[in-house]
Amino acid sequence: MWQKSLSPQNLSDDEKLALKKAPSLRFRFIVSGVIVICVIAGIAINLIFDYSRQLADLSYDRLLRSALLQMDENIALIDNQVSVDIPWSAFATLAQADEDRVFYKVESREQGFITGYDNLDSQPPKRPVLDQMQFYNQSYSNELVRFAWLERHLTNPESAQTVRIILGQTRLSREKMASSITQRAVEVVVLIALVAIALIMIGSHLVLRPLHRIEWALEERVKGDLTPITINTPKETHHLKVAINHFMARLQKNLEQLENYTADAAHQLRTPLASLKALAENARDNTSPEKHHQALENIVRQCDYLSQTVTLLLNQAVVSHRLQTHRLEPMDLLLPITASCREHAVPALHQGVRLSYECSLQEAWVLGDGFSIQQMMQNLIENAVRYSSHQKQQQTDVIVRVQALEKIYRIQVIDYGDGIAEEEKERVFERFYRARYDIAGSGVGLSMVKDILDHHHAQIDILDTQPKGTTFQVDIDKLRFFGGRI
Template sequence: MAETPAPPVRTLSLKSRVALAVGAVLLLGGVVVLAVALAYGRQAAREAYDRLLVGAASDIAASMSVRDGAVVVDMPVSAFQMLALAPEDRIRYRVIGPDGATLTGSDAAPLPPEREGVGPVFYDGDLGAEPGRYVAVTRRFAERGFSGPVRVLLGQTTRARAALARDIAQGALAVLAAAGVVIGLFAWLATRSALRPLQRLGGALAERDPTDLTPLALPMPSEIAPMLGALNGFMGRLDRQLAASRNLIGDAAHQLRTPVAAIRAQAQLAQDECDPEARARILGRIHERSVGLSRLLDRMLDRALIIHRTDTAPRAALDLRDVALEVFEEVDAAAIAPGARVRLDLPPGPLVVRGDALSLTEAGKNLLANALAHGRAPIRLGVAREGGRARLFVRDAGPGPSEAVLSGLGARFTSGAPGGSGLGLAIAREVAESHGGALLLGRSGDGFEAALALPRAGAA
């Protein structure tokens, strides 16, 4: 019974994520703007009402005069008219003579902090049970009957200041709220428009036949194009794996049926044969066909493994000389061609490529086995540098196949010699192409050469 696929894990939609992100930005921005608006409102209110205070205090100082050696303060109406612009605030004033005595006003008005310089001095202090803002203005007299500084202290509660600061902040907050609504609306519309390519991609996938693994060709924004490329790459790898599985099944059904049927027929003959010598000959043929079938199975499984590793095995930097040594050590030349010897030809310096060592070794083993089975001694296995490429080659002294046969070598089940499976060169070709290279077959000097031409690591 097939397992029911687990439902996809659902999270917040992209629209919700964008909405939350925009809302968070607007909220944070609102808090910052509100704090800035409050600070600006307080500063603006303070400067506006400080001007009123210093204007009123200056009018009081200007109204003072000296009569009979004493300072007379004639409180001007204009000073109170200025302060009347804040009708809810209370005021307190105090005029202090050169000796520090209060000439008029309330003794409860606090003194300003001592500092040097000229001009009005602003400071904070209590005005009864409420906080207040004070200004101190100094007028200096230098007359015959009176000389010295006279200070005017004028204070006012801060109700009007706070109300003005709130009005400024509320106005800024109202503008921010309206702007936030407009920005949120445009962000929502922009998000819907930006997500339409994803909806098109999902629709294209949903409408596809389950067996259709061809690449999707859809116009996509630059941000989504990498995802489409990765999806096409995944489908390409899956298509190659499925094709390899189909080929393996088809090849097995096509290539194994005849030898298996022949072995069965020979076994039936051996079972019915009474002559010991004839039975021995039949058993010999059964053994030969079994060995051939075993080699064919090995080649088919090797090819399936190589195709699988094409998309799964990581590529690493490796010295092609090590691959040649591995091939030289693993191939039993005496078992394939009794009396044959293989000469190893390696350069003194490393020849680095990026690839899968196992796949390259299998390809090299197939090239060497072909040369031993179908070539002519002497046989050379070596590595060479050729421009920006590295070559793993096997060279023998034979003439090689004809031009007509040579043009078809490298395809599955196309052999250049009787008894060959045609899979060895196919494996080598697929390994070379999966590494960005090629399988080169041709005459070289007085012999025939098969080589894997691969791009060198770091070569231009």
């Protein structure tokens, strides 16, 4: 089982080191959650601190207002003089904050200082408005004091004066009340934060559980099981499951291609090796110099065929690998075509075939893989030359033609051989299928051509050449450029 091989004790030293250095998704999730909670808790505590101060000021400002209004009610204008009779109840109201000191001052614009603390020169931060009470904090006698300020007119039939009343109280009780509110609120916030962190730690396990389920599903599989994962997963891990399934499908396809390639190699090499062995045994047993020489010629010919077969198999393996690992890139289609024609011109001539290349284009840009397209063209040209060289009394030309249409480039490989019957045209791309066994061939060249064209999203058609022969026609999309870009 995979589970045994993937257990920590069975990991190699490099795997253990990589596991140790690997970042933890759960740790990142928890740390991110803790940071967010701490930031929120810090903001909440700061707001609570401000709110507690405001609440304390609101509560004690009511006492300060009540005391100032009681003082204001006992101020009168008698004989053009301001008379002040501060009631005991005013100070009794402020005495509820027994730790605080009280400062006050009564004065008028016309008469000046009347009673209280003569050096209490306090002005509100805002512009004074008659009959409007103001509250503010200001330093006095080396202490921070909360002041209530009021200014109003006193009138009688004979005169009028403007009286100003200033009443202050230290902030000790206020700060104590605000501290008490803040402490309780902070305790609640910290408790909530700790509970949230605990829930995040538990939630991280639940959030990552689908990943563990996928891991367990893979570990419990037997070796070679590449079937898709069918367990139900959340939306967030669904794409991961689909990606794993696609990867396993590609891997399964690669394994099948490897098996096919191994079967191809065994199939292709078995026959020439057996033939080569038979020819060698025949050469060994023959004593006649003429037959001995002929046997050696047959061995050399069979070695050439075996070499071609090995080269074809190696090219097929390289093409299969490139189709799986290389992306299609912008390329000039004419380069691999002209290279293939140049490479096969002389060998075709030795077989009595004239290979012609017809193209008026300067360049033809497509998305493709140059090596694969060159292998495709080599197989098409070799196939056309092979079947044309057997025509002794007919035209032995092979033409490679490239044309530009509206949206595609069209490649035609034209021969004048015996042609392909209609019922066989659909089968020529099957692996190992050969229409004629009297002509040398492997039966895998056209199959590789079809695989290459399918990867390039190109189309291939088999047409009849007039008066006789076969035309392989390939249509491949042009590369579109927009504003200098693909």
